[in-house]
Amino acid sequence: MNDETLDPKRQTLIAALYGELDAEELAKFQALLEEDAALRAEWEELREARALLETATMNEPAHTPEFVFIDRSQKEAKRKRGFAWLPAFSPAWGFASAAACLAILMGAGLRLDHVDNGLMLRFGPGPASKPTPVPATQTVTPQESKSPLVTPIPNDGTHIETTAQVVTRDDLNQYSNRILVSLTRLMDESQDRQRKEFGYMMGRFYEEMANEQERKYESLRQRVDGIGLGLMSEQTRTSQQISRLTDQVRGTALPADSVATPRNPDKDK
Amino acid sequence: MDERFQGLQDAELVVLAREGHVDAFNCLAGRWEPSIFRFTRRMLGNTEEARDVSQETLVKAYLNLQKLREPARFKAWAHHIALNLCRDRQRSRKYRQPSESYIEGEPGELHVVEGGRSFKSPESEAHQSGLTGLVEEVLATLPLEQRSAILLREYHGFTAEEIGAMTEVPAATVRTRIYYGLRSARRQLKERGVTEAGLR
Numbered sequence: 001m002n003d004e005t006l007d008p009k010r011q012t013l014i015a016a017l018y019g020e021l022d023a024e025e026l027a028k029f030q031a032l033l034e035e036d037a038a039l040r041a042e043w044e045e046l047r048e049a050r051a052l053l054e055t056a057t058m059n060e061p062a063h064t065p066e067f068v069f070i071d072r073s074q075k076e077a078k079r080k081r082g083f084a085w086l087p088a089f090s091p092a093w094g095f096a097s098a099a100a101c102l103a104i105l106m107g108a109g110l111r112l113d114h115v116d117n118g119l120m121l122r123f124g125p126g127p128a129s130k131p132t133p134v135p136a137t138q139t140v141t142p143q144e145s146k147s148p149l150v151t152p153i154p155n156d157g158t159h160i161e162t163t164a165q166v167v168t169r170d171d172l173n174q175y176s177n178r179i180l181v182s183l184t185r186l187m188d189e190s191q192d193r194q195r196k197e198f199g200y201m202m203g204r205f206y207e208e209m210a211n212e213q214e215r216k217y218e219s220l221r222q223r224v225d226g227i228g229l230g231l232m233s234e235q236t237r238t239s240q241q242i243s244r245l246t247d248q249v250r251g252t253a254l255p256a257d258s259v260a261t262p263r264n265p266d267k268d269k
Numbered sequence: 270m271d272e273r274f275q276g277l278q279d280a281e282l283v284v285l286a287r288e289g290h291v292d293a294f295n296c297l298a299g300r301w302e303p304s305i306f307r308f309t310r311r312m313l314g315n316t317e318e319a320r321d322v323s324q325e326t327l328v329k330a331y332l333n334l335q336k337l338r339e340p341a342r343f344k345a346w347a348h349h350i351a352l353n354l355c356r357d358r359q360r361s362r363k364y365r366q367p368s369e370s371y372i373e374g375e376p377g378e379l380h381v382v383e384g385g386r387s388f389k390s391p392e393s394e395a396h397q398s399g400l401t402g403l404v405e406e407v408l409a410t411l412p413l414e415q416r417s418a419i420l421l422r423e424y425h426g427f428t429a430e431e432i433g434a435m436t437e438v439p440a441a442t443v444r445t446r447i448y449y450g451l452r453s454a455r456r457q458l459k460e461r462g463v464t465e466a467g468l469r
Contacts, residue, residue, distance in 0.1 A: 006445045014444040018422060020429070046448070048465045049455035053408075053423050055400045063306045067298045069291045069325045 009039060019047055112167055119167065283340035286331070294334070298327045301344055303426055305351050307332045311420050312355040322358065326351040345427060349435040352417055359413060400463065407457045415450030418443050 006014075009032065015021050016029045033040050113120045274282060274296040285293035305326055330347050337346050404463035408416055417436070421427045423445075429440040430445070436443070458464070 002444065005439075005441045006448055010443050010448055011441055014448050015429070018429075042452075045455055046451045049451040049458075050423065051465050052400075052458050053404055053419070053451075053454065055404055060307070060401070063303045066304050067324055068295050069298070069331060258410060262362065 009036070010042070013039065013043060013046070017043070017050065270275065278341070279343040280340035282335060283334065283343050283426055287334055294331055297343060298330075300348055302327060304344070305347060308348060308420055309351050309424060311405060311408060311424070312352070312417060313398060315360060318358065322351060322354045325354055329354075344455075345431050347433060348421065348427070352421075352435060355417075356413065379390070403458070403461060403463060404454075407454050407461075410457065411450050415446045415453070418446040419450045419454070422447055 005011075012021070012025070012029050012032070016026060021029060033043060112120055113122050274285070274290075274293050277285070277296070279297060279300075282293045282297045286297065291332075306319055306323040309326070310316055313319050314462070315320065320375060326347060329350050330343075333350075337343065339346075352462040411419070414436070418432055421432045421435070422429065427435070429443040432443045433440040
């Protein structure tokens with residue numbers, strides 16, 4: 001690239017081309033153009049180049065600004081402004097909300113009834129006292145219905161008597177005791193089962209160990225027997241060899257009286 | 270975007286943005302992003318790359334806003350950042366691609382030749398038969414410094430002094446680059462049969 005600085009005339013040419021000259025400078029430049037044909041030709045050339053470059057702006061695709069910084073602190077502030085009345089969620093608020101809901105439901109008549117051997121949630125006022133059975137009317141008890149949770153509602157005006165009672169602390173204690181007993185029994189049974197399984201496994205283990213010990217003892221005994229038999233045969237062979245040697249010695253033997261006998265020093269004396 | 274900022278000058282918006290008003294910067298970005306995008310598109314010859322670079326430019330501008338000494342010169346400063354990013358991109362292209370000289374295409378087929386890399390930009394495909402694409406193709410063949418000087422002067426209204434401040438050269442050097450760039454562009458267009466008389 002040619003970065004060598006242009007002469008002042010051409011510097012002015014470019015300045016004039018882009019309208020950077022004031023009136024006085026422009027007048028001087030126009031006078032210069034009239035004098036210098038080469039400069040005039042360059043002026044025309046550059047002016048035409050500019051005119052052609054301007055066409056590049058035609059049909060230029062439009063660009064929609066798409067750059068947006070998001071300020072998180074402002075977003076958070078907006079959210080807080082919009083829901084300021086809402087407390088921030090926390091477990092304590094969850095429990096408090098649940099308790100409030102329960103209180104509202106109880107205020108609306110929700111109650112926990114003891115039905116037979118179970119508990120039942122019901123709406124409506126509880127029985128003030130145990131109703132006396134009216135023999136003349138038909139009595140429907142929950143046991144007669146197919147489901148213990150569904151009480152049949154006759155539409156013929158008959159009186160409905162249920163065995164539902166208000167649960168007392170004693171009832172709850174008894175219920176808890178029963179649950180505790182059941183759990184204890186289950187745990188005992190489970191422990192028994194585990195103990196039995198453990199005993200069975202240990203028995204199997206000892207049995208296996210005894211068998212293995214027996215097998216090893218038998219193997220050892222067989223080896224010892226083998227060694228004993230070997231020793232016996234060796235002894236037999238040695239005895240036979242001794243007999244043979246004895247016979248040989250007797251065959252070439254000296255007369256009996258010449259056989260050296262140990263001297264008895266006492267006798268010599 | 271906050272409409273309170275719409276009527277403010279660049280300098281005021283810069284001051285507000287420095288104080289932490291993100292919407293003030295968003296207003297600045299909305300004001301100058303189209304110009305930055307057009308500049309980077311012509312510098313790089315690729316729409317997607319230009320979009321990336323213009324976004325990167327604005328992010329850099331936001332992060333370095335405290336370094337801007339003259340808030341009124343935000344536009345020139347942002348274009349300066351864009352120019353530097355375009356230079357970086359072209360430098361990395363040169364490392365990636367073996368350098369080739371001019372690539373001559375089929376008649377009517379527009380190629381943008383950039384640091385030995387030839388590609389068809391979506392615009393050039395869209396305007397293949399048009400003069401716009403041809404002019405952009407010719408501009409793309411100019412050396413980077415001449416091209417940037419012409420683009421900033423011709424399409425973005427910066428003076429030679431402003432371009433000189435951006436590119437850290439005297440204004441006379443900028444005029445020299447414009448002079449040679451315009452002559453080269455005109456010669457190439459003439460070689461392809463494009464003249465001012467033909468436009469009429």
